[in-house]
Amino acid sequence: MPKVLISDKMSPAAAEIFASRGIEVDVKPGMTPDELRAVIGAYDGLAIRSATKVTKDILAAATNLRVVGRAGIGVDNVDIPAASAHGVVVMNTPFGNSITTAEHAISLMLSMLRQIPAANASTHAGKWEKNRFMGVEVTGKTLGVIGVGNIGAIVADRAQGLKMKVIGFDPFLSPERAQDLGVEKVELDELFRRADVITLHTPLTDGTRGIIGADAFTKMKDGVYIVNCARGGLVVEKDLKAALDSGKVAGAALDVFAEEPAKENALFGDERVVATPHLGASTVEAQENVALQVAEQMADYLLTGAITNAINVPSVTAEEAPKLKPYMKLAEQLGSFAGQLAETGLRGVTVEYSGQVATLNTRPITAALLTGLLRPLLDSVNMVNAPIVAKERNISVTEVRSDKATDFQTQIKLTVSDERGGRSVAGTLIAGNRPRLVSVEDVAIEAELAENMLFVVNNDKPGFIGGVGRTLGESGINIASFHLGRQAPGARAICLIEVDQPLREAVLKQVQGLPNVITALSLSF
Numbered sequence: 296m297p298k299v300l301i302s303d304k305m306s307p308a309a310a311e312i313f314a315s316r317g318i319e320v321d322v323k324p325g326m327t328p329d330e331l332r333a334v335i336g337a338y339d340g341l342a343i344r345s346a347t348k349v350t351k352d353i354l355a356a357a358t359n360l361r362v363v364g365r366a367g368i369g370v371d372n373v374d375i376p377a378a379s380a381h382g383v384v385v386m387n388t389p390f391g392n393s394i395t396t397a398e399h400a401i402s403l404m405l406s407m408l409r410q411i412p413a414a415n416a417s418t419h420a421g422k423w424e425k426n427r428f429m430g431v432e433v434t435g436k437t438l439g440v441i442g443v444g445n446i447g448a449i450v451a452d453r454a455q456g457l458k459m460k461v462i463g464f465d466p467f468l469s470p471e472r473a474q475d476l477g478v479e480k481v482e483l484d485e486l487f488r489r490a491d492v493i494t495l496h497t498p499l500t501d502g503t504r505g506i507i508g509a510d511a512f513t514k515m516k517d518g519v520y521i522v523n524c525a526r527g528g529l530v531v532e533k534d535l536k537a538a539l540d541s542g543k544v545a546g547a548a549l550d551v552f553a554e555e556p557a558k559e560n561a562l563f564g565d566e567r568v569v570a571t572p573h574l575g576a577s578t579v580e581a582q583e584n585v586a587l588q589v590a591e592q593m594a595d596y597l598l599t600g601a602i603t604n605a606i607n608v609p610s611v612t613a614e615e616a617p618k619l620k621p622y623m624k625l626a627e628q629l630g631s632f633a634g635q636l637a638e639t640g641l642r643g644v645t646v647e648y649s650g651q652v653a654t655l656n657t658r659p660i661t662a663a664l665l666t667g668l669l670r671p672l673l674d675s676v677n678m679v680n681a682p683i684v685a686k687e688r689n690i691s692v693t694e695v696r697s698d699k700a701t702d703f704q705t706q707i708k709l710t711v712s713d714e715r716g717g718r719s720v721a722g723t724l725i726a727g728n729r730p731r732l733v734s735v736e737d738v739a740i741e742a743e744l745a746e747n748m749l750f751v752v753n754n755d756k757p758g759f760i761g762g763v764g765r766t767l768g769e770s771g772i773n774i775a776s777f778h779l780g781r782q783a784p785g786a787r788a789i790c791l792i793e794v795d796q797p798l799r800e801a802v803l804k805q806v807q808g809l810p811n812v813i814t815a816l817s818l819s820f
C-alpha cells in the first residue's frame with residue numbers, strides 16, 4: 296500500500312481522500328528540514344503547500360518518493376531539476392485557488408487605495424481620524440497587469456467590473472486572448488509609463504525575478520501603487536523601500552515576501568504598505584479545492600499511473616494509463632535493445648508509431664523508450680528525466696506517426712543514429728499486452744525479450760546453429776528459446792537466444808570466435 300506524507304497545513308479533505316483510496320497517510324505539518332529528511336525515505340508521496348521546501352537534500356533522502364503534490368500553483372519551493380533527476384513527478388493544482396488569489400489581489404488594491412488597514416487600527420484605537428485618511432478612486436484608473444495567465448486574467452475581469460482600464464504585459468499573451476479579455480496588450484515599459492496601479496501575476500523564474508526594481512521605478516508614474524500577490528522575489532524590496540521613501544511610489548500592497556515567513560522586513564511599519572502573510576489562497580473554498588484535487592491526482596498516479604497537472608512529465612489520463620502501460624514496457628525494451636548495442640555516442644532517435652499505437656498519447660511511450668535506451672549508458676535515468684537527459688546530450692528525438700498498419704496492427708520502430716550510422720529495432724504487442732520484438736535492422740525475427748539473452752549477427756551458412764548450440768551446451772547453459780531471421784538465404788542473419796542463466800564472459804568469447812559469427816552480445820531485459 297503506498298504511503299503519503301502531508302507536511303503542510305492542508306484541508307482535512309486531502310487526508311480523507313487518501314484514506315478512502317486505500318493510501319496510508321501521515322499528517323505532520325511544521326516539521327523542520329532535518330525532521331523531514333529523517334522520515335521522507337518511508338513515503339511514496341509528499342503533499343505540500345508553500346511552507347515545505349523540497350530541496351536537493353530532501354530529495355536525496357527520499358529513496359521511495361514517486362510524487363510531490365503541491366496543493367496550490369507556485370512550485371518554486373520544489374527543486375524541479377533535482378526531482379526530475381530522482382524520477383519524482385511534481386504536480387500542482389493550477390486552477391483551484393486562482394479565483395481566491397485574484398480576489399485577494401483586488402482586496403489588497405482597494406484596501407491600499409482607501410487606507411483601510413490604517414483607518415481600521417486608528418478607529419479601533421478610538422481616534423476617529425476622519426480627516427486623516429483621504430483615499431483614491433479606482434474608477435477610470437489604469438491597472439497594469441504583469442502576467443496575464445489564469446490569475447492575471449481574473450484580476451483583469453474584476454478590475455473591469457470596477458471600471459478600471461486594464462493594460463497587460465505578458466510575452467505569451469496572444470492578441471486574440473487579450474482582445475477576449477478586454478485587456479490592451481502592451482510592452483513592459485509602456486505599462487510602467489501608463490499604469491496608476493501595477494499588479495504582478497507571474498511565476499518566480501530567472502526571467503521574472505526582480506522584474507520590479509530601481510530601474511523599473513524610474514519608468515513609472517509618480518505616485519504609482521504596487522500590488523504583489525504572486526511571489527516575493529518579483530519585487531526588489533530594498534528598491535521598493537527607497538521608492539516609497541522618495542515618494543515615487545505612493546503605496547504597496549504585499550502578500551508575499553522575498554523571505555518567508557517574513558517576521559522582519561524593512562517595509563514593515565510603514566502605513567503605506569499593506570501587508571498580509573501569504574494569504575492569497577487562504578479561503579475555505581480554495582483550500583478545499585486544492586486539497587481535494589491534489590489528493591485525487593496523487594492517488595491516481597500512485598495507484599494507476601495516471602498523471603495530471605505534472606510540471607516535469609507529460610500527462611497521462613486515468614483512461615490512458617492502462618492502455619499505455621504495455622506499450623511503455625515494449626518501448627522500454629526496444630530502447631534497451633538499441634542502448635545495449637550502442638558503441639559510440641548517440642546522435643539521434645527516430646520513433647515511428649504505426650497502426651493502433653499512433654492513435655494514443657505517445658509522449659509517455661517515447662519517454663519510456665528513451666529511458667530504456669539511455670539506461671545502459673547512464674544509471675540514474677528514469678521516465679521523468681530521460682527526455683531532459685537526451686536534450687542535454689544533444690540527442691535529437693523525432694516522433695513519426697502513421698495510423699496505417701504495417702505487417703502488424705500496431706508497431707513501434709526505433710531507429711538510432713550514432714557516429715557509425717544507424718540501427719533499427721521494431722516491436723509489437725501480442726494479445727494486446729505482450730511485448731514482442733518483430734525486427735532488428737529490418738530483418739524479421741519474432742522473440743519475447745527476457746532477462747538473459749544472447750544476440751548474434753552471423754553469415755547465414757550451414758553449421759552455425761549447431762556450433763552455437765554445442766558451445767552453450769558444453770558450457771552447461773540451457774537454451775530456453777531460439778529465434779532466427781535473415782535478410783536472404785546465405786546473406787547476413789540474426790539470432791536471439793534466451794538462456795536460463797547469465798552468460799559468462801568466457802562463453803561469450805567462445806561464441807564470438809565461432810566460424811561465420813560477425814558479432815555476439817549478451818543482453819538483459
Ligand SMILES: NC(=O)C1=CN([C@@H]2O[C@H](COP(=O)(O)OP(=O)(O)OC[C@H]3O[C@@H](n4cnc5c(N)ncnc54)[C@H](O)[C@@H]3O)[C@@H](O)[C@H]2O)C=CC1
Nearest residue numbers: 368369396442443444445446465467497498524525575576
Ligand atoms: N499569493 C498566493 O497565495 C498565490 C500566489 N500565486 C502565484 O501566482 C502566480 C501566477 O499564477 P497563475 O496565474 O495561476 O499562473 P499562470 O501560469 O496561469 O500565469 C502566469 C503568467 O505569467 C506569464 N509570464 C511568464 N513570464 C513572464 C514575464 N517575464 N513577464 C510577464 N509575464 C510573464 C505567463 O506567460 C503566464 O501567462 C503563480 O506562479 C504563483 O507564484 C498563485 C496562487 C496563490
Ligand SMILES: O=C(O)CCC(=O)C(=O)O
Nearest residue numbers: 344345367368369576577
Ligand atoms: O498554499 C498557499 O497558501 C499558497 C498558495 C500559493 O502561493 C500558490 O498556490 O502558488
